[in-house]
Amino acid sequence: MVHSYEAVIGLECHAQLLTNSKLFCSCSTKFGEAPNINTCPVCLGLPGALPVLNRIAVGMAVKAALGLNCRLNVESQWARKNYFYPDLPKGYQISQYDRPLAQHGFIEIFVNGTPKRIGVQRIHMEEDAGKSLHEGFQDSGRNTYLDFNRSGVPLIEIVSEPDIRSSAEAYDYLARLKQILEFLEVCDGNMEEGSLRCDANASVRRVGEQKLGTRTELKNINSFRFVQKAIDYEISRQIEVLEGGGRVTQETRLWNSSEERTVSMRSKEEAHDYRYFPDPDLPLLTVDAEWIQTTRRSMPELPEARRHRFIKEYALSEYDAGVLTSTRSLADFFEQTAQLSGQAKIGANWIMGDLLRFYKDSNTDLKDLSKSPVSPKMLAEMIALVEKGTISGKIAKTVMEEMYKTGKEPQKIIEEQGLVQISDTGEIEKIVDKVIEDHPKSVEQYRAGKTGTLGFFVGQVMKSTGGRANPQTVNDLLRKKLAG
Ligand code: ADP
Ligand code: MG
Ligand code: ZN
Numbered sequence: 001m002v003h004s005y006e007a008v009i010g011l012e013c014h015a016q017l018l019t020n021s022k023l024f025c026s027c028s029t030k031f032g033e034a035p036n037i038n039t040c041p042v043c044l045g046l047p048g049a050l051p052v053l054n055r056i057a058v059g060m061a062v063k064a065a066l067g068l069n070c071r072l073n074v075e076s077q078w079a080r081k082n083y084f085y086p087d088l089p090k091g092y093q094i095s096q097y098d099r100p101l102a103q104h105g106f107i108e109i110f111v112n113g114t115p116k117r118i119g120v121q122r123i124h125m126e127e128d129a130g131k132s133l134h135e136g137f138q139d140s141g142r143n144t145y146l147d148f149n150r151s152g153v154p155l156i157e158i159v160s161e162p163d164i165r166s167s168a169e170a171y172d173y174l175a176r177l178k179q180i181l182e183f184l185e186v187c188d189g190n191m192e193e194g195s196l197r198c199d200a201n202a203s204v205r206r207v208g209e210q211k212l213g214t215r216t217e218l219k220n221i222n223s224f225r226f227v228q229k230a231i232d233y234e235i236s237r238q239i240e241v242l243e244g245g246g247r248v249t250q251e252t253r254l255w256n257s258s259e260e261r262t263v264s265m266r267s268k269e270e271a272h273d274y275r276y277f278p279d280p281d282l283p284l285l286t287v288d289a290e291w292i293q294t295t296r297r298s299m300p301e302l303p304e305a306r307r308h309r310f311i312k313e314y315a316l317s318e319y320d321a322g323v324l325t326s327t328r329s330l331a332d333f334f335e336q337t338a339q340l341s342g343q344a345k346i347g348a349n350w351i352m353g354d355l356l357r358f359y360k361d362s363n364t365d366l367k368d369l370s371k372s373p374v375s376p377k378m379l380a381e382m383i384a385l386v387e388k389g390t391i392s393g394k395i396a397k398t399v400m401e402e403m404y405k406t407g408k409e410p411q412k413i414i415e416e417q418g419l420v421q422i423s424d425t426g427e428i429e430k431i432v433d434k435v436i437e438d439h440p441k442s443v444e445q446y447r448a449g450k451t452g453t454l455g456f457f458v459g460q461v462m463k464s465t466g467g468r469a470n471p472q473t474v475n476d477l478l479r480k481k482l483a484g
Contacts, residue, residue: 003243005204007235008212009164010121011227013177014155015187016128016195017060023127023154024051024094031193035147043152045090051281057125057154060186061101062287062295064156065123067184067302068177070105072287076124078279083272087130087146095126095157097276101285107160107180108304109172118173119161125285128153162201162212167231174198174224179303183328191223200227202234204242213238214248218262221255230255234262306331314344323352329369336376341383350379350400358404373407374400382410394467395419423470425477428461431469432477435460446482454478 022029025042041049065072079097105120130151136142158177164170178196181187189196198221203213216238218230238248253262301309303325310321310331324334334351338344355374359366382403386396391414402413414420422428435457436443446453454475461474 004207005235005239005242006207006209007165007167007231008162008203008205008215009167009170009231010162010201010215011158011160011164011170011173012199012201013158013160013174014197015064015158015177015181015189017057017064017154017156017186018188019054019057019060019154021054021056022152023054023057023125024152027152029153031195033149035145036149038149039151044148045088045151051094051279053282053285054154058101058285058287059291059295060154060184061123061125061156062292063184063299064158064181064186065102065105066292066296066299067180067186068102068105068107068120068123068158070102070120070123072102072292073099074288075099075284075286076101077284078282079276080279081126081274081276083274085129085132086144087132087148087151089130089148089151093127093129094279094282095276096124100124101156101287107173107176109169109176111169111172116163116169118163118169121159121161123156123158126155126157127151128155162203162215167228167235170200170231171224171228174227176303179326183300183303185300185328194222197222198227200231200234202231202238203248204235204238214250216248216250216262217252219252219254219265222257226255226257229260230262233260237262300328303328303331310334314338314348316344316348320348320352323356324348327366327369330366333369333372333376337379337383340376340380343380343383343387346383347379350383354397354400355379355404358401373405374403378403378410385410385414389421389423389470390414391419392421392467392469392471394462394471395421398467419468421470422465422468423473425473428465428469428473429477431461431464432457432474432481435464436481443482447484454482457482 019029021027022043025040027038027040027043030038042051062072076096077099078094080092081095081097082092084091100122102123103121105123106117107120108115108117110116128150130146130148133145133147134142135145160173164173178189182189187195191197200218200221201215202218203215205211205213216234218234221227221230234253241248250268252265254265255262307321307325310316310324311318316324325331334348337347337351341347355372382396382399385391386393391399399410399413399419402408403410406413439457439460442453442456457478458471458474461469461478
C-alpha cells in the first residue's frame with residue numbers, strides 16, 4: 001500500500017552584506033578583482049592580527065533583522081567555528097552561535113492566495129571564507145588555487161523554521177527573502193556571484209504524523225529553480241526509501257545539476273564538530289534600543305506594504321501591483337512615472353507591456369532599471385503626447401521602442417521620423433476617398449450588409465499613412481462615406 005506523505009523543509013540562507021569593506025578589516029569587498037588583491041594580515045589570518053568590527057555591516061544586519069520581523073538581542077556574541085580547510089587559514093571562522101543577533105521572525109508567503117508565515121528561527125552574522133579553485137583532473141595532475149579576496153566578507157545567515165511544506169513554498173520563501181533584502185539595500189541577491197546562497201533541509205513524514213522525519217541537508221544549489229528541483233528529487237527519493245521498508249539516513253547531500261539528482265556527501269557520523277566557543281578577541285556585540293529605533297525610522301517601505309499602497313493609491317490590480325513591486329527600482333520607476341504623468345494605469349501598462357519585454361528580450365537585469373535608457377520622465381512625456389493626440393497609441397509603440405534603443409527624447413524621435421499624427425480631416429478625407437475608389441468590390445459588400453469589413457478599410461487608410469492617421473477620424477469618415 002502506498003501511504004501519503006507530507007514534506008517538511010527548512011532553509012538556511014547566506015546573504016552577503018553590501019558593505020564596501022570586510023567585517024573585521026578595512027579590505028575592499030569588490031567582486032571580480034584579481035586574486036588576493038583585497039587582503040591584509042587580518043583576513044589572511046596571520047598570527048597576532050586582531051579583528052576590528054565594521055559597524056556598517058552590523059547596521060545592515062540589524063536592518064535585515066527588522067525587515068524579516070525578528071526580535072533583536074541587545075547583546076549577541078561572536079563565536080569561533082573551528083574547522084580545517086585550506087581556504088580558512090585561521091583554522092576558524094568568526095560566527096555567532098548560541099547568542100545570535102536576532103531571533104523569532106517570519107517571512108510571509110502566499111499559498112493559493114492565502115498568506116502563510118514561515119518562521120525565521122535566527123539571523124546571525126559571520127565572516128565568509130576564501131575560495132578554492134580546482135583545476136585539472138585527479139589522474140592528470142591537479143592544481144588548487146586559493147583566493148582570499150572573499151575571506152572576511154560580511155554575511156548574515158538566515159535560518160528558517162521547518163515550516164515549509166513544498167518545493168513551491170520554498171521557492172516563494174526565497175523569492176520573498178531576496179526581494180526584502182534588495183528593498184533594504186543590504187544584499188544584491190545575486191546567486192550567480194554567490195551573494196545569496198542557500199542550503200535546504202528536507203524530510204518527509206506520513207500525513208497526520210506530528211514527529212518530524214529524519215532530514216537530509218542539500219548543499220551546492222546555486223539557483224532558486226535548482227532549490228525547487230533538488231527538494232522535489234529529495235522528497236521522492238525519501239518516500240521511495242520509506243515505502244521500500246528502509247530508513248532515511250541523516251546526511252549531507254550535494255545537488256548535481258547536470259544529472260538533476262542529489263548524491264550523498266557525508267553522513268551524520270562524519271559531520272563536523274565545530275567546537276564553538278566565544279571569540280576572546282571580540283567583546284559582546286551590543287545593539288541598544290536607540291540603534292534599533294534609528295534603524296527602524298530609516299527603513300524604506302517594504303514590498304508587501306508598497307504593493308498594498310499601489311493597489312489603494314493608484315487603483316492597480318493585485319497582479320499589476322505585485323509585478324511592479326517585484327524590485328525596488330521597478331517600483332520607483334512606476335511611481336515616478338505615475339506621479340509625473342498623472343496616469344498610473346496607462347504608465348503601468350507601458351512599463352509592464354513594453355519596457356519589461358524589452359528587458360526580457362535583451363536579457364538585461366531589471367536591477368539596472370535606474371540606468372534604463374527610457375526614464376520615467378520620458379515615458380510620462382510620451383503618455384502626454386498620446387493624450388494630446390500628437391501621436392496615436394500605435395505610433396507610441398514605435399516611439400517607445402525607439403526610446404529604449406536610442407535613449408532619445410520622445411519629442412525628438414517624433415520630429416526626426418515624422419511621426420506626428422495626421423488629424424487634419426481634409427487630408428484624411430482624401431485618403432479615405434482614394435481607398436474607397438480603389439476597392440469597389442469591398443464597398444459593394446459593405447453596402448450589402450457586410451459591415452464587418454470596416455476594419456479592412458481602416459487598415460488600408462492606416463497603411464497608406466504609415467499608421468499616422470487619427471484612428472477616430474478615420475473611423476468616422478469611413479462610416480459616413482461607406483453608408484453612401
Ligand atoms: P544544524 O545546526 O544542523 O544546521 P538546525 O537545527 O539549526 O540544524 O536546523 C537547520 C535547518 O534545518 C533549519 O532551517 C530547520 O528548520 C531545518 N530542519 C530541522 N529539522 C528538520 C526536519 N526534520 N526536516 C526538515 N527540516 C528541518
Ligand atoms: Mg545546517
Ligand atoms: Zn583584510
